[in-house]
Each structure stands twice: as structure tokens, then as C-alpha cells.
Amino acid sequence: MTMTRSSLIRRILVYAVMTCTALLTIAPFLLIISTSLKTTDEINIYGPLSLPHVVHWDNYSRIWEVGKFLTYYKNSVIVTAVVVLFVIVFSLLGAYPFAYMKFRAKGIFFLIVLWGLTIPLDLIIIPLFNNLKSMGLLNTIWSLILPQIAMSIPFAIFLLRGFMKDIPNALLESARMDGSTEMKNLYYIIMPMLYAPLVSLIVFTAIGTWNNFMLPTILIQNDHLRTLPVGLNYFQTKFTMNYPMIATAAIVSALPAAITYIVFQRNILSGAMVGALKE
Amino acid sequence: MKQEAIPYLKRIIKRRSPEKTNPLAYLFLLPAFAMVIWFMVWPAMQTFYISMTNWDGISPKRFVGMQNYIHLFTDEPMFAKAIKNTLLWVLGGATVPVWLGLVFANLLVRGKVKFTKWYQLGFFFPQIISSVIAAVIWKWIYDPTFGPLSAILDKLGIARPVAGWLGNPDLVMIALFVIFVWGSFGYTTMIFTAALQGVDSQLYDAANIDGCGAWGQFRHVSIPGLRQTITTVVILMTIGSFSVFDIVMATTKGGPGYSSYVISYYVYTQGFIVNRLGFAAAASILLTVFILIVSRSIILIREKD
Numbered sequence: 101m102t103m104t105r106s107s108l109i110r111r112i113l114v115y116a117v118m119t120c121t122a123l124l125t126i127a128p129f130l131l132i133i134s135t136s137l138k139t140t141d142e143i144n145i146y147g148p149l150s151l152p153h154v155v156h157w158d159n160y161s162r163i164w165e166v167g168k169f170l171t172y173y174k175n176s177v178i179v180t181a182v183v184v185l186f187v188i189v190f191s192l193l194g195a196y197p198f199a200y201m202k203f204r205a206k207g208i209f210f211l212i213v214l215w216g217l218t219i220p221l222d223l224i225i226i227p228l229f230n231n232l233k234s235m236g237l238l239n240t241i242w243s244l245i246l247p248q249i250a251m252s253i254p255f256a257i258f259l260l261r262g263f264m265k266d267i268p269n270a271l272l273e274s275a276r277m278d279g280s281t282e283m284k285n286l287y288y289i290i291m292p293m294l295y296a297p298l299v300s301l302i303v304f305t306a307i308g309t310w311n312n313f314m315l316p317t318i319l320i321q322n323d324h325l326r327t328l329p330v331g332l333n334y335f336q337t338k339f340t341m342n343y344p345m346i347a348t349a350a351i352v353s354a355l356p357a358a359i360t361y362i363v364f365q366r367n368i369l370s371g372a373m374v375g376a377l378k379e
Numbered sequence: 380m381k382q383e384a385i386p387y388l389k390r391i392i393k394r395r396s397p398e399k400t401n402p403l404a405y406l407f408l409l410p411a412f413a414m415v416i417w418f419m420v421w422p423a424m425q426t427f428y429i430s431m432t433n434w435d436g437i438s439p440k441r442f443v444g445m446q447n448y449i450h451l452f453t454d455e456p457m458f459a460k461a462i463k464n465t466l467l468w469v470l471g472g473a474t475v476p477v478w479l480g481l482v483f484a485n486l487l488v489r490g491k492v493k494f495t496k497w498y499q500l501g502f503f504f505p506q507i508i509s510s511v512i513a514a515v516i517w518k519w520i521y522d523p524t525f526g527p528l529s530a531i532l533d534k535l536g537i538a539r540p541v542a543g544w545l546g547n548p549d550l551v552m553i554a555l556f557v558i559f560v561w562g563s564f565g566y567t568t569m570i571f572t573a574a575l576q577g578v579d580s581q582l583y584d585a586a587n588i589d590g591c592g593a594w595g596q597f598r599h600v601s602i603p604g605l606r607q608t609i610t611t612v613v614i615l616m617t618i619g620s621f622s623v624f625d626i627v628m629a630t631t632k633g634g635p636g637y638s639s640y641v642i643s644y645y646v647y648t649q650g651f652i653v654n655r656l657g658f659a660a661a662a663s664i665l666l667t668v669f670i671l672i673v674s675r676s677i678i679l680i681r682e683k684d
Contacts, residue, residue: 194407223664347519358508
């Protein structure tokens, strides 16, 4: 009897702790949603905690006029789509020889991959800026796309190589006997078997590119080339005291990532996980 | 002499190469490695050279040897502050979110909590939005006049710092670190939850029979069972903490004064605001060296035990 009571209390405690933590974690989001539906006057009178007395959707229509969020969206979509496409193609090609082919200097090539996994962006950003400048690419969308393709490749190769190694080599050997080329092997045998990790990798690379901040902050000066995070940061420095507007901007910026997360939840979780658990 | 050397060299090369080198392999590697070498390896080498020059980005580089490095350590209080803040951040970032993740994962899995997915959804949500959005939201939360945190404390009648949190040199790093923990503990929880589900549940039953309580099971079964995962997560969090930039840039810009400078932000201001590129390059090399030393040491320590 006492056993069950103490274990019941323990269960209730566990749920209480988890629920409180979850609520505290999402509280900032609930607060900015509430703020985005208010006017500045309402905040001045009732403070930041009260719920909106009258729901004001105006901020959501005004935001597109006062900030260039449609442009930021467009830039983020273009950069993310192109980066993901090239990262996937280049990394599939790049990972394949590591798993299935014999070639010299394999160790050195793999060392470059591992090196690329650990270095911070700071290490390359200064010459990168000057190199792009001398190539005439500074302040173009290519200055965002090309370096981000390069910087996403080491992780992608590392990940895909890990999964490719799990596919038995015998499968390829028999295909080779039948006269299949390496390119056909990759396309018709390996790629279909890597469907799940590829989806995770796409989502993972897309979110990383979409959220990148340091690179576009440094490489882009034109307002019409800013991506969403840089645009949001620029917006908040322009509208310092207008918190309903800033809250609206934050929500508008968070929306694509939130929707992606809800739709691809399982892929994102496994994508984030394979990165950590796949040794 | 020469003629004799050639077949000898050929033999060495032949002996050292694997039985069959497939030249097609290099064709497959070409696009990926051309990108990586052109946009990462080569710039990293350039950074190494720039770090030994006195360069403002426009006039010709002047070679100064190790002078920038010496100057950084002896005569640059801003950099000293940045190192101190970064190392403290790494110390906190490699421990606090890891512990929180272990505890919550253990509660979720061992507590046999229902709706685990929903809790994870809540915990993990801050991780997927960009850290700039997080910074914008928290800048408002911390605002001393309009922010909800002040409003809550005032309602409860608890005294609060007059300059707010981000405006107070003593509190600003803690306030920023809270944003980091908020954004990252869901990630560690998720990874540990997945790993914990793979730990043999019979081990827990055995520990239970031996008289281990919940804490004992956590200490003697969960922690050893997650050993490899803990090492990986600690290293990931360490690397992430070393290169923290977004949160600082989007909230305080290193302020007030330079009390919230971190190395990454120092590199940015030196390299792109005040145009002391030699200093910036030297600082970025030091940052990389720090990352390599610390992550290697963690691996060594964990393997030694």
C-alpha cells in the first residue's frame, strides 16, 4: 500500500517537472505570439504579460510593408534550395569512393573531411571575404551559396559514407560482374537504399543553411540580398522600441522552420541524431 | 644514376599503392573536394599567413612574424576578456545542457512517461528556430522597461537589477548563457532519450534487485550505459560553445563596454569593423587551436578511464 502511494507520488512529481519544463520552454513563444497581436498602446497600459484585449491582426499585414520580409524569404529559399541540391549530389559522389572503391591517398582525403567537420567558420572567413571580393562575387547571392556548399560537404560525406559502409559490398560486386558501371551502381542500387538518411540529411542541411547568420552578415551589404536571419536582425535594430512589430517579425521568420519541423519531425530528429550517434 | 633511380622509384610507388587504384574514384571526389579545398582548405592556409602580417585589408601585407600573437596575449584587454568569456561558456556549455539532457532523458525513459514525443517536441522546439530569432525574443524578455521578466518579478515583489540583465556587466554573460541552455537542452535530451532506449532494461532489473534506488540506477546503469554518447555530446557542445557568435551579435554586440565579448565576436569586429585583419586572423587561429586541444583532451580523458 505504502509502496504504491510513494510510487504514485513519484509519478506525479515526474509529470509535474516535465510539464513545467516544457511550458517554460515554450513560454517565450506564447508570449511573443500574444505580443504580436497587440498594439504598442496596449503594451504601455497593460504591460507585456496581459493577453490581447482585442486581437489585432494588423501587424501581420503591416510587416510586409515596413520590412522587406518577402525579399528575405525569397533569398533564403533560393540559397537553401541551391545549397541543398549541390551538397546532396556532390556528397553522394564524394562518399561513394570512400565506401566502395580503392584509391591512393584515401587517408589524406578522409583527414580533410574530418578537419572540415571541426574547424570554426572564423578560421576561413577573413580570406574568404577577400577571395570572393577579388572574384567579383561579393554582394551577390553566389557569395552565400558557394561557401555554404563547401562547408556542408564534410558532414554530408561523413554521414553518407557511414551509411554506405553498412550496405554489403557483395551487392555491388555482383552488379559489376553483370557489367554495371559505378555511376549506375550509385544511382540504381545505393541511392534507393539510402532513402531515409538522405531525407534526414536534406532536412538537416536545409535548416543549417536557412539559419546561418555569420556568413551572410559579413558577406552581404545590400538589403535586397539579405537572408531571413540577417534581415530580422537588421529589422530589430531599425524598430528598437516597437515590440509588437518585432514580435511579429520574429514569428514570421520562425514560421517556415516551425512548419518544416512539424511536418518532418521524425526526419529532423533522426537527422540530428545520426550526426551524434553515428561514430 | 638518374636512369637507375627511376625504376627504383617506380617500384616504391607500385609497392605502396593498393592492388587496384580505380582512377574513376578521383573523378567522383572531384566536385566535392574542389569545393572544400577552394573554399575551406585554401582560405585556412591564407589565414595562417595573414595572422603573421600587419594588414588593414587594403594596403600590401607586411610580415611581422609572431608579433600579433604576442600582442594579443600581452596588450589586448578585449581579447583577454573574450578568452575568459569563451572558456567559461565552454565550461558551462559542455556541462549544464549535458546534465539537463541526462536527467530529462532518464525521467522520460525510466519514468515511463507517456506522450514522450510531445515533451520532446516542446523541449526541442527552440533548437530548430535560428538563434537570431531566439536572441530577438530574449532581448525583449530581458528588457528592463518593456520586458516580461521585469513585469513578472515586479508582480512577485522581487528586486531586480535596474539596468536589466543585458545592460549589467556582471550579469550579461549569465543572461546570454541562459539563452544558450534554453536552445540546446532539448537537443541533448533527445539524443540521450534515443540512446537510453537502447540500454538493456535487464540491467535496471538487476540493479533494482541489488537494492539500487532511482538515483543508484541512474548513477550505475544509465551513466555507464551512455558512456560513448556522453563523450560525443560533450564534444559537440564544446565545439558549439567555442564558436558562439549569433547570440552575442544579435543581442549585446559585445556590450556593455566589452563585457560580453567572445572570441568569435572579437574576430568579427577586428576583421570587419576596425580592419585589423592580422589580429583577427591570429585570434581565429588561436580559437581553432583551442577547439582542437580541448576536444582531443576530452577524447583522451574519456578513453583513459
